[in-house]
Amino acid sequence: xxxxxxxxxxxxxxxxxxxxxxxxxxxxxxxxxxxxxxxxxxxxxxxxxxxxxxxxxxxxxxxxxxxxxxxxxxxxxxxxxxxxxxxxxxxxxxxxxxxxxxxxxxxxxxxxxxxxxxxxxxxxxxxxxxxxxxxxxxxxxxxxxxxxxxxxxxxxxxxxxxxxxxxxxxxxxxxxxxxxxxxxxxxxxxxxxxxxxxxxxxxxxxxxxxxxxxxxxxxxxxxxxxxxxxxxxxxxxxxxxxxxxxxxxxxxxxxxxxxxxxxxxxxxxxxxxxxxxxxxxxxxxxxxxxxxxxxxxxxxxxxxxxxxxxxxxxxxxxxxxxxxxxxxxxxxxxxxxxxxxxxxxxxxxxxxxxxxxxxxxxxxxxxxxxxxxxxxxxxxxxxxxxxxxxxx
Numbered sequence: 001x002x003x004x005x006x007x008x009x010x011x012x013x014x015x016x017x018x019x020x021x022x023x024x025x026x027x028x029x030x031x032x033x034x035x036x037x038x039x040x041x042x043x044x045x046x047x048x049x050x051x052x053x054x055x056x057x058x059x060x061x062x063x064x065x066x067x068x069x070x071x072x073x074x075x076x077x078x079x080x081x082x083x084x085x086x087x088x089x090x091x092x093x094x095x096x097x098x099x100x101x102x103x104x105x106x107x108x109x110x111x112x113x114x115x116x117x118x119x120x121x122x123x124x125x126x127x128x129x130x131x132x133x134x135x136x137x138x139x140x141x142x143x144x145x146x147x148x149x150x151x152x153x154x155x156x157x158x159x160x161x162x163x164x165x166x167x168x169x170x171x172x173x174x175x176x177x178x179x180x181x182x183x184x185x186x187x188x189x190x191x192x193x194x195x196x197x198x199x200x201x202x203x204x205x206x207x208x209x210x211x212x213x214x215x216x217x218x219x220x221x222x223x224x225x226x227x228x229x230x231x232x233x234x235x236x237x238x239x240x241x242x243x244x245x246x247x248x249x250x251x252x253x254x255x256x257x258x259x260x261x262x263x264x265x266x267x268x269x270x271x272x273x274x275x276x277x278x279x280x281x282x283x284x285x286x287x288x289x290x291x292x293x294x295x296x297x298x299x300x301x302x303x304x305x306x307x308x309x310x311x312x313x314x315x316x317x318x319x320x321x322x323x324x325x326x327x328x329x330x331x332x333x334x335x336x337x338x339x340x341x342x343x344x345x346x347x348x349x350x351x352x353x354x355x356x357x358x359x360x361x362x363x364x365x366x367x368x369x370x371x372x373x374x375x376x377x378x379x380x381x382x383x384x385x386x387x388x389x390x391x392x
Contacts, residue, residue, distance in 0.1 A: 018050065021050065021051050021138050021139055022049075024137070024138035024139070025046050025049055025134055025137075025138055026046070028134075028137065028138075028148050028151055028152065029042055031148045031149065031151070031152045032151070032152040032155055032156075034152070035149075035152035035153055035155070035156045036156050036159075037152060037155045037156050037159055038159065041155060041158075041159045042155065045130060045155050045158070045165060046134075049130075049131060049134055050131075051131075051134070051135040051138065051139040052127060052128075052131050052132055052135045052172070054127070054172060055127060055131075055132045055135045055136060055172040055173070056135060056139060058172040058173075059136065059172060059173065067303075067331075068279075068325075068327070068330065068331050069278050069279055069302075069303045069306075069325070069331075070279070070325035070327055072303050072307065073303070073306070073307055073310065076116060076307035076311065077307055077310050077311045077314060081115050081119070081311065082311065082314045082315060084115060084119070084120050085108070085111050085112060085115050085120070085311060085314070085315035086315055088111050088114065088115070088120050089107060089108060089111050089315055089316075092111075092205065092206075092209070093107075095193075095205075095206050095209060096110060096111070096209060099193065099206075099209050099210050099213045100213070100223075102210075102213075103210070103213035103214055103216075103217045104217060104221070104223035105212075105213040105216045105217050105221050105223060106223065106224060106312070108312040108313075108315045108316045109216070109221075109291075109295075109308065109309075109312045110179075110209050110212050110213055110216075111312070111315060112308045112309075112311040112312035112315060113179055113212055113295075113298065113308055114178060114179055114208070114209070114212070115311060116304070116307060116308055116311065117175075117178070117179050117180040118177075118178055118179070118180065121178045121205065121208075124169045124170075124176075124177060124178060124180075124202065125169050125170045125171040125172070125175070125176075125180075126169065127169070127170050127171060127172055127174075128165075128166075128168055128169065128170060129150075129154040129157075129168045129169075129170035129174045129176050129183060130151065130154045130155055130158070130165065130168060130174075132170055132171070132172055132173065132174040133147055133150040133151035133154050133174040133183065134151050136150070136173070136174070137150070137151050147174075149183075149184055150174050150182055150183045150184060151183075153183030153184045153186070153187055154168065154174060154176075154183040156183075156187075157183060157186060157187070161198065162198045162199055162200055163198075163200055163202050163203070167202060167203075168202070169202065176201060176202065177200075177201030177202045177208055177211075178201055178202070178205060178208035179201060179208045179209075179211065179212045181201060181211060181215075185215065186199070186201065186211070188218075189211055189214050189215040189218060190207070190211040190214075191207060191210035191211045191213075191214045192207060192210075193206040193207050193209065193210035193211075194206050194207060199211065215297075215298065216294055216295075216297075216298070219294045219297045220290065220294055221291060221294050222289075222290055222291055222294075225268070225271075225289065225290070225291060226267075226289065226291065226309070226313075227288070227289060227291040227292040227295060227305070227308075227309035227312075228273065228276075228286050228287055228288040228289050228291075228292045228309060229250075229260050229261075229266075229273075229286065229287045229289075230260070230261040230262075230284055230285070230286055230321055230322060230323065231253070231258045231259060231260060231261060231275075231285050231286060231287050232258065232259050232260075232261050232285070232322075232323070233257070233258060233281075233285045234257035234258070237256070237257060237258075239277070239281045239376050239377055239378045240367060240371065240377040240378075241256070241275055242275040242276060242277045242281070242285065242378055242379070243274070243275075243363070243364070243367065243379060244274055244275070244276050244288075244302075244360070244363065244379075245274055245360065246274060247272040247273060247274045248272065248273065248274075249269060249270050249271065249272055249273070250266040250268070250269050250270070250271050250273055250287065251266070251269035251270065253273065253275070253287055254266070254269070258275075258285075258287065261284075261321070261322035261323060262319075262322050271289055271290075272289075272290075273287040273288055273289050274287070274288055275287055275288075276288050276302065277378050277379075277380060278302055278303065278306060279325055279326055279329070279380065280326065280329075280378045280380030280382060281376050281378040281380070282326040282329070283323070283324075283325050283326045284321055284322075284323040284324075284325065285323075286306070291309070292305050292306075292309060293305075295308050295309060329382060329383065330383060331381075332381050332382070332383065332386060334356035334357075335356065336381075336383075336386055337356045337357070337358055337362075337381055338354050338355070338356045339386065339389075339390075340362075340366070340381055340385065340386050340389060341353070341354040341355070341356075341362060341365075342354050343386075343389040343390070344362075344365045344366065344369055344389065345365075347369065347389075347392075349365035349366075349368050349369050350365060351365045358381050362381070363379035363380075363381075364379065366379045366380070366381060366385065367379040369385075369389075370385070373388065375388075
């Protein structure tokens, strides 16, 4: 009897959920109208639209935030991807040179983003941008104005004929085409390089390259300058300086004892940089320049930006990182990060909320707690940190 009742309740719940989703989608009409979508287009696109369950599932599992950074980099900057990037750079050299001349963005960085986003166009996602955006606007944990804007923008792109609706392939998060633009970013930055009147980042590789270069240029890319340097930190160094925010010139960092891993001088000693420990004081250290932050505008994760910069370097002949990652340590899960945030907050160290995300406020709270406890104040959320907080 219990099993029958459960089954009956599930059958009853399914239509109710579908009706709620349909009602939510229809409530987005004012936003679509404001974006320039006609009523006829909106009705045609939304007829029979259903949520994408895979989108909801994947929205909480971004690799940049849940994988250990060394595992993430091993995949992102694999030998196969480096080889593929070199081949792509060679194949599209003339187009990339023209784009570099026009937008002042280095070709290897454009290729690295292409490799990171879709493995050089071999996989552009098996979702539909309109459906994915509608799902996140109406049925996901991220629902809100942002995804309503993406939903409306995606419909407008199809309406304007840049790509047929059925070919608007995307990631679970409605990131589209060879270099994965969300719809509003496509509207703001996509470029028609081949001059056919369409900004087709799905079928035109030159359009995708130009769009990526335009995006980076508009966010302040510095042409023919690097993204950062791997550095060696001296013994007795004040690890509290690695807060990922305070900038000093490279020359000033040198005066504090930092040197380039593998040797070498700074091409521009007056460049401002901040010190970052992606895996804490026990792992590699990096001085990050302006271009690192520009890459993060594409995807706001240190792991992603580090992978793009490193892949670009490898594509043009650079070597692997010099220092080892602390692979015996395991990063905290989201649930464990929330526990750390909760425990720190109870002790008077504000993390800005308990959300499972390690942002600047959480790192600052960790650093303050570590300093007060006589620990290395690197701001890294380790399993040892969690254990210490649980015991106190």
